[in-house]
Amino acid sequence: MKTVVIIGAGFSGTVLAAELLRQSPAGVRIVLVNRSGLMARGLAYGTNSALHLLNVPAGNMSAYSDQPDHFLNYCKAQNPTITGSSFISRQMYGEYLSFVLECAEKQKKTDVIFERIDGEVSEIIQEPDFIALQLADGSVLNAAHVVLALGNFSPADPLRLESTLGSGYYTRDPWAQNPNKDIASIEDSILLMGTGLTALDVVIKLVQSGHRGPIYMVSRRGLLPLPHRKISHHALANTDFLEKLLKCRPSALNYMKIIRQEINVYQHTEQNWRDIIAAIRPITAKLWRSLDAVERRRFLRHVQPYWDVHRHRVAPASFDMFEQLCLSGQIQIVAGRIKGISLLKNKLLTHIKLRKTQSESTVEVSRIINCTGPNTNIKWMDEQLLTQLTKSKLIQTDKHGLGILVNDDLSVINDRQNGATTLSYIGPMLKATYWEATAVPELRKYAAQLAKLLIQRLEK
Numbered sequence: 001m002k003t004v005v006i007i008g009a010g011f012s013g014t015v016l017a018a019e020l021l022r023q024s025p026a027g028v029r030i031v032l033v034n035r036s037g038l039m040a041r042g043l044a045y046g047t048n049s050a051l052h053l054l055n056v057p058a059g060n061m062s063a064y065s066d067q068p069d070h071f072l073n074y075c076k077a078q079n080p081t082i083t084g085s086s087f088i089s090r091q092m093y094g095e096y097l098s099f100v101l102e103c104a105e106k107q108k109k110t111d112v113i114f115e116r117i118d119g120e121v122s123e124i125i126q127e128p129d130f131i132a133l134q135l136a137d138g139s140v141l142n143a144a145h146v147v148l149a150l151g152n153f154s155p156a157d158p159l160r161l162e163s164t165l166g167s168g169y170y171t172r173d174p175w176a177q178n179p180n181k182d183i184a185s186i187e188d189s190i191l192l193m194g195t196g197l198t199a200l201d202v203v204i205k206l207v208q209s210g211h212r213g214p215i216y217m218v219s220r221r222g223l224l225p226l227p228h229r230k231i232s233h234h235a236l237a238n239t240d241f242l243e244k245l246l247k248c249r250p251s252a253l254n255y256m257k258i259i260r261q262e263i264n265v266y267q268h269t270e271q272n273w274r275d276i277i278a279a280i281r282p283i284t285a286k287l288w289r290s291l292d293a294v295e296r297r298r299f300l301r302h303v304q305p306y307w308d309v310h311r312h313r314v315a316p317a318s319f320d321m322f323e324q325l326c327l328s329g330q331i332q333i334v335a336g337r338i339k340g341i342s343l344l345k346n347k348l349l350t351h352i353k354l355r356k357t358q359s360e361s362t363v364e365v366s367r368i369i370n371c372t373g374p375n376t377n378i379k380w381m382d383e384q385l386l387t388q389l390t391k392s393k394l395i396q397t398d399k400h401g402l403g404i405l406v407n408d409d410l411s412v413i414n415d416r417q418n419g420a421t422t423l424s425y426i427g428p429m430l431k432a433t434y435w436e437a438t439a440v441p442e443l444r445k446y447a448a449q450l451a452k453l454l455i456q457r458l459e460k
Contacts, residue, residue, distance in 0.1 A: 001029050001113070002458050005133060005143040007121050007385075009034035010041065012427045012443050013149030014097050015063045018104035019451035021114060025459050029113040031141065033133075035120035038094075040101050045094030051204045052090045053315040055197065057232065059084025061093065061440050063100045065448045071096055085232035087315035117141075123388050124423070131422055145454060148395075148404070148412070148425045152374035153381055155198070159338060161368060169348055171369040174202045187213045191350055191363060194371035195219040195333060197312060200322050202371050203331065207321075215331045216363050217371075218352060222335025223309045227319035229274065238262065241276075242283055250290035252299040277310050281436060288435035296400060312439075334361065341368075376429050377401030394423060403429025410450045421457075426450055 004020065006013045009032050017032045024030065032039065054061060062070040074096050075082040082088065105114050123134040124146065133141040154173035161170045190206070192199045195217045203215060241262045248254045259280070263273045280287070291299065299307075314322075325331045335355040342349045350363045378386050378397050389395045395412045396405045404425045405413040411421045426446050430437035437443065 001027050003029040003031060003143040004145045004454060005031045005033060005141055006147045006149050007033050008149035008151055009039040010151035011097065011440065012151060012447060014040040014101050015444055015447040016147060016149060016426060016451055018063065018100050019447055020454065021104040021108040023451060023455050024112050025455065026109055026111045028458055031115045031117060033117045033119060033121055039116055040097035041094045045090045045097060049205060049208055050089050050091060051208055052201055053087045053318050054090055054093055055312065055314050056440060057084060058082060058086045058088050063097065063444055065444050074099060087317065122384050124394060126394060145422050150427050152428055153383065154375060155370045155372045156375040156377065156380040157370065169367055174198065174369050174371060186211045188366035189214045189364060191216045191218060191365040191368045192371045193218060193368060194373060195222055195224055196308065196373055197225055197314065198373045199371035200225050200314060200318060202369055203322060203325065204318065207325065216334055216365065217331060218334045218336065218338060220337060221305055221355065222333050223305055224333065225314045225319065226309050227316045228313045230316045238279065242279065245287060246283060251295050252303050255287060256303060273310060284436035285434040293399060300400060376403045376431060398432035403432035406430065406433050409453050410446060424450060
């Protein structure tokens with residue numbers, strides 16, 4: 001019996017397991033290993049807050065590429081008023097992924113074995129004919145193929161605040177605990193490092209918990225999340241525009257010039273910048289792979305923050321709530337760099353050099369929460385398995401710290417002549433190779449692609 005082990009049971013691991021269960025030939029054993037929390041939840045969908053909404057409408061959140069209405073039909077079965085334009089809670093989406101896995105398990109062939117293991121893989125050893133996985137409890141799994149379905153990791157700690165301030169004043173990972181848990185008073189001032197999607201989620205969680213104190217949000221540029229349209233709008237892609245992007249000399253500057261020109265053309269029509277960004281989505285991977293290392297670095301330094309806020313938008317209801325908190329004065333946005341932090345009488349004096357000025361502002365808060373978003377740079381991670389895989393040269397990371405390098409078949413790139421195709425990766429760290437690899441519409445496509453390849457190999 002051939003064994004496929006999937007490490008990680010967030011979106012990518014769950015959907016890949018479901019695809020394999022639906023299609024695997026007889027005599028296959030599929031093992032799904034997850035080290036924390038419930039299966040089919042992961043970081044994104046483990047929240048229990050009804051106010052944490054998906055950032056993509058229900059009509060585009062199906063787990064299956066070949067069944068675009070799968071999630072929408074699931075939602076309508078529970079609430080007939082839900083439409084393809086509705087923004088559903090992430091908690092409900094986690095329940096949906098559990099449903100997907102359970103249904104796929106029922107559909108599998110009788111001689112296909114499916115196992116769930118609640119544990120942590122601490123080491124992977126590439127043998128000539130198989131892969132051995134050492135688990136933290138001392139047990140060993142042998143597999144014909146292993147898939148790293150590793151999702152998002154805790155934010156990096158660029159200012160080393162965890163060691164200098166300790167947990168009493170600093171929350172490095174806002175998802176590891178309730179960010180309001182260790183705050184002495186609901187009137188306390190809080191500083192959030194970051195002004196993006198993670199910060200917005202933390203704000204919602206704090207307010208939901210009854211927090212009434214000032215919330216300062218700090219980032220270099222002070223860019224804020226942007227909303228989706230309240231009414232869905234389907235626009236046709238301009239093929240000439242896409243051809244211009246694909247045929248121009250690949251550079252961050254040329255890409256941005258063409259995109260801005262296209263936005264200007266449609267600024268007085270029903271279409272707007274959202275439609276232009278959406279039109280680019282199918283070719284984003286090609287554009288990214290066309291850039292050399294210098295141009296990628298230039299994009300990451302100068303363009304990425306603006307790209308992220310326009311590309312990764314929030315549900316209108318979440319934005320409206322956030323906007324009201326800003327207008328009320330409870331949230332204050334600061335554009336600048338944190339230059340130093342000092343402790344005085346149980347208060348943190350945070351010194352911020354303001355953007356485009358030489359002046360400095362000092363903010364007094366009781367706690368700092370790291371909202372810089374998931375970390376993809378393995379060098380900054382304290383993860384035993386990834387450290388072992390890197391030292392063993394079983395995986396390679398890209399020079400920009402975006403993730404794990406893979407081949408076109410999603411097998412990891414390494415220096416092994418034998419066995420290189422028996423270890424694969426799927427998840428947001430595909431960003432290193434494809435850039436557009438963090439949202440459901442892309443990840444489900446990669447899951448279907450990988451499942452098809454694995455089944456072809458298993459059948460041989």
